[in-house]
Amino acid sequence: TIxxxxxxxxxxxxDLAGETILITAGGTRExxxxxxxxxxxSSGKMGHALAESAAARGAKxxxxxxxxxxxxxxxxLIRVDTAHEMQSAVxxxxxxxxxxxxxxxxxxxxxxxxALNKLRRNGPLTIxxxxxxxxxxxxxxxxxxxxxxxxxxxxxxxxEENARAKLQRKGADAxxxxxxxxxxxxxxSDSNAGLFLTGTQTISLEPASKQVFAGRILDHxxxxxxxxxxxxxKELSRT
Amino acid sequence: TIxxxxxxxxxxxxDLAGETILITAGGTRExxxxxxxxxxxSSGKMGHALAESAAARGAKxxxxxxxxxxxxxxxxLIRVDTAHEMQSAVxxxxxxxxxxxxxxxxxxxxxxxxALNKLRRNGPLTIxxxxxxxxxxxxxxxxxxxxxxxxxxxxxxxxEENARAKLQRKGADAxxxxxxxxxxxxxxSDSNAGLFLTGTQTISLEPASKQVFAGRILDHxxxxxxxxxxxxxKELSRT
Numbered sequence: 001t002i003x004x005x006x007x008x009x010x011x012x013x014x015d016l017a018g019e020t021i022l023i024t025a026g027g028t029r030e031x032x033x034x035x036x037x038x039x040x041x042s043s044g045k046m047g048h049a050l051a052e053s054a055a056a057r058g059a060k061x062x063x064x065x066x067x068x069x070x071x072x073x074x075x076x077l078i079r080v081d082t083a084h085e086m087q088s089a090v091x092x093x094x095x096x097x098x099x100x101x102x103x104x105x106x107x108x109x110x111x112x113x114x115a116l117n118k119l120r121r122n123g124p125l126t127i128x129x130x131x132x133x134x135x136x137x138x139x140x141x142x143x144x145x146x147x148x149x150x151x152x153x154x155x156x157x158x159x160e161e162n163a164r165a166k167l168q169r170k171g172a173d174a175x176x177x178x179x180x181x182x183x184x185x186x187x188x189s190d191s192n193a194g195l196f197l198t199g200t201q202t203i204s205l206e207p208a209s210k211q212v213f214a215g216r217i218l219d220h221x222x223x224x225x226x227x228x229x230x231x232x233x234k235e236l237s238r239t
Numbered sequence: 240t241i242x243x244x245x246x247x248x249x250x251x252x253x254d255l256a257g258e259t260i261l262i263t264a265g266g267t268r269e270x271x272x273x274x275x276x277x278x279x280x281s282s283g284k285m286g287h288a289l290a291e292s293a294a295a296r297g298a299k300x301x302x303x304x305x306x307x308x309x310x311x312x313x314x315x316l317i318r319v320d321t322a323h324e325m326q327s328a329v330x331x332x333x334x335x336x337x338x339x340x341x342x343x344x345x346x347x348x349x350x351x352x353x354a355l356n357k358l359r360r361n362g363p364l365t366i367x368x369x370x371x372x373x374x375x376x377x378x379x380x381x382x383x384x385x386x387x388x389x390x391x392x393x394x395x396x397x398x399e400e401n402a403r404a405k406l407q408r409k410g411a412d413a414x415x416x417x418x419x420x421x422x423x424x425x426x427x428s429d430s431n432a433g434l435f436l437t438g439t440q441t442i443s444l445e446p447a448s449k450q451v452f453a454g455r456i457l458d459h460x461x462x463x464x465x466x467x468x469x470x471x472x473k474e475l476s477r478t
Contacts, residue, residue, distance in 0.1 A: 029278075032277070033395075034395045034419065034420060035279055035280050035281075035344065035393055035395070035419060036277060036278065036279055036280070036346060036347070036348070037277075037278055037279075037280065038271070038275060038276075038277060038278075039268075039275065039276055039277075039278045040274055040275055040276075041274050041275070041276065042274075105274065107275060108275075108360040109275075109360065109364055112363070117395050117396050121347040121348065121370045121371075121373075122370075123369075123370065124351070124367060124368065124369050124370075125348060125367075125368040125369075126365060126366070126367055126368070127365070127366055127368060128363060128364075128365055129363065129364040129365070129366060130362075130363050130364075131360045131361075131362065131363075132360075134360075154274055156272075156273045156274070156356050157356050180273065180274060181273060
């Protein structure tokens with residue numbers, strides 16, 4: 001209930017003690033020239049709220065952020081600018097993580113060739129973009145067995161369908177899908193709403209403040225972890 | 240002297256009473272699709288510092304900003320996102336301005352066609368850009384006689400040469416040139432340094448906090464206004 005959630009915000013349980021949660025946040029920026037960049041509208045509020053919430057619940061938190069938001073209390077903070085910097089930081093921290101939550105919105109494209117000096121505005125300009133690193137795919141490929149990976153999908157159409165396709169393509173354990181075309185929710189706003197999808201489940205995440213929303217994601221992460229541990233033990237007992 | 244400047248920050252003279260100063264600030268964002276954009280690294284700190292300082296010195300201030308920074312005290316605030324929105328707001332306010340200071344960093348290019356839904360990261364992508372509105376040129380063309388126009392130039396090479404060319408091309412009365420390639424100065428930082436150029440003068444602006452820097456720009460603006468009034472009166476007396 002809402003009352004329980006409010007109480008939990010005030011007096012957090014230490015149910016994440018023992019976990020090391022690696023969280024990405026913010027929108028990365030890919031330079032076009034020394035002053036202009038390709039960016040993503042993510043404010044970083046969701047990722048920073050997850051970091052605050054996880055730390056309050058006893059987890060060791062490592063936050064890799066492209067957002068200018070202030071550092072959350074009791075989290076290790078690593079500030080990055082580009083997708084490449086974010087990936088390097090994440091892969092360096094990955095070995096110690098038990099849960100990875102990729103809340104950052106990576107600017108998925110970067111310039112094939114970055115201009116060394118400021119481009120002049122003389123007329124039309126054609127620029128060639130190439131995809132940036134797929135950070136979640138690299139995390140899935142390089143994680144230790146048992147490390148839970150939760151991705152985010154910001155969609156503007158066919159929310160569940162696109163997010164489920166992304167979940168499968170990336171090989172993550174779960175994906176938080178949010179519809180950023182809804183006014184007052186998602187990017188830059190203080191609230192969020194969406195779906196928590198696993199390979200077998202579709203759970204609705206009702207509109208809530210990013211603090212409450214963060215708590216629910218962590219609740220679902222713990223439940224998913226319990227299932228995974230149970231399944232792994234069952235598989236082990238069969239061999 | 241520095242001491243005088245500190246005293247002025249604490250106890251501002253009301254030497255801008257009677258002036259209406261229209262200030263632009265921040266970096267505009269041009270959408271690529273609903274989540275990605277082309278942006279400019281300007282933080283808006285310089286423009287917001289100018290607005291604070293001008294208001295403290297008795298001016299009526301209208302701030303058109305693309306920055307998420309909080310509203311300065313006693314300024315009329317208009318928030319915008321794109322260059323087109325900024326230009327519309329500026330031209331609407333222009334008739335009442337006696338001084339215009341264009342501190343915003345406009346994302347000089349926008350997409351020829353904006354994607355309505357999120358672009359998929361499937362491979363390389365070629366995008367066509369076109370120049371955005373030239374806000375300062377429109378201000379110069381549409382200002383009332385006597386309205387002073389001060390532009391900004393953020394340069395990464397040949398500072399004075401590029402800024403002087405921009406001053407002439409735009410027809411502004413003065414231009415504040417800053418070298419954004421210097422570490423610790425300009426974009427995103429709390430300090431600034433550069434040159435104040437008029438048609439006949441090159442004045443060095445030594446490194447200073449953006450608050451002190453803003454005060455110096457306003458000092459030079461007042462001096463320039465006095466010269467302009469004197470020249471206009473001389474011309475009138477000759478006829």
